[in-house]
Amino acid sequence: MSPETACLALDPAVLLRAGAEAFIVLHKDALRERIDVRQTRVLDWEGDVLFLAQTDPPVPREASGAQAEVVALAPACGEELRPMGYVARVLDVRPDYPSAGLAVEAIAVSAPTPCDLFETSLRMHYRVPVEEDMGVGILLEGFETPQLLDFSAGGARVLVDASEQAYADLAVGKSIPFRLLFVGSGYAAGDAVVRSLRREDDRATCGLFFTNMEIRDIRYLERMVARVVSACRQREGDAGYV
Template identity: 55%
Template sequence: MSEVEPLRFPNIFDRLKRGQRIFVILHKDPLRERIDVRTSEVLGLSDDVLFLAQTEPPVDPEQIGATLEAVLLLGEGEVLRPVGYAARLLDIRSDYPLPPDSFPVSPGLPVPVPVAVPALALAAPRPEDFFETSLRMHYRVPVDDDMGVLIRLEGLECLDVSPGDEGLAGGDAPEGHEGPELLDFSAGGARVRLPGCAQVEVGQSLPFKLIFLGSGYADGIGIVRSAERTPDGSALHLGLFFTNLDIRDIRYLERMVARIVSACRQRERDAEYS
């Protein structure tokens, strides 16, 4: 893989520019099917050190000296693959200076005000260090309208409802608001679209109920791993990491994912013969 990646992604170092979104994987546990992924962005690349914005929740100073993964999403069009490298965490700085063009301009002052921000200092990569990796432990199932899979999220200021069945999902949304839309899910997490929702912070805990109409439900706590506005600003896309699930609900979700994947693949096979 290390000999292939520089050829497939010849401009990978051009992507390590200030403002580039990047993911930090602190921990992977394949046996327990757990992964700790946090979102960051590139602040700068200086000789043999890559500076990233401190994550939320922040990386603990006890991690200094440990090896983590820094991961970019690379590819063409809508097909993106996580490509990263193993990096040693050299230091956590509280005062990384932003370049002058990032300084805010204060009213009445002739020059911008310098700004320093918390930053992670990682060992910089070499071209041969990159490899394809994964940002999740579970296969994600895209949700179609006919699947009958809904999600209810609590702890949101603007809404606490979901579309669909009134008894299970909380009733009708208030006028002008739609409920959260489940984009995909697995036994380990989900992506959710929130139309017209107020700000949701990375690291925020949102109690959820994942409902399979006519088949039951599973509930737990969803930790917000990513929160991005859609290009038109009308909705928010959340990446949730499921936690506080009991073993019964975890196994139930695994069975439901397997069942839906099997049904989707059968439909694809049927379409090929039609």
């Protein structure tokens, strides 16, 4: 979670305005390529405190005092988004924060200054190009025939056709329930957030970030990705001796 020292010309009050979609990264382990990132949204910004909606699974009150990375997707060029974040301190988890006339559970974190923001990443995984005989596919809610281009334990790239029912509703930031299928083994399920979107003629390439996954699905996906990567590297090694 080491931020760059350069101050980026981006207003955090705009990026993290009330209602904005965001992510809270509780843990990054570069050595094991693991990341604990949870989707949330901004409830409000009061003085030097930012209030975020409780996540699923929830951030426990015992996390108070810990460091976390708060991230939101900022416009870059075209329809691409870049994750911009800052290192925050978890101040408290409040069970009855007033929001829209209701008492909701909220995570209180330290708010950023403009110079706290830096470009970061919500992915720490090796991305695997999909081959026809790999036995891996994806189901996306609202799409009948999405084509999986590549995937990792943290996301995927998918090609969808304009004739699909949900094509017109595609937008950066949209969350789509997914299942990543491994033929003869099982699947991992969760929500896929559209990180990037490139439309070309009658189709679009979507960059997806996986979130809201059960622990068992995360562990299963990590195992399957490691197995596929190992097999790919073995084939590459064998090809060198042919």
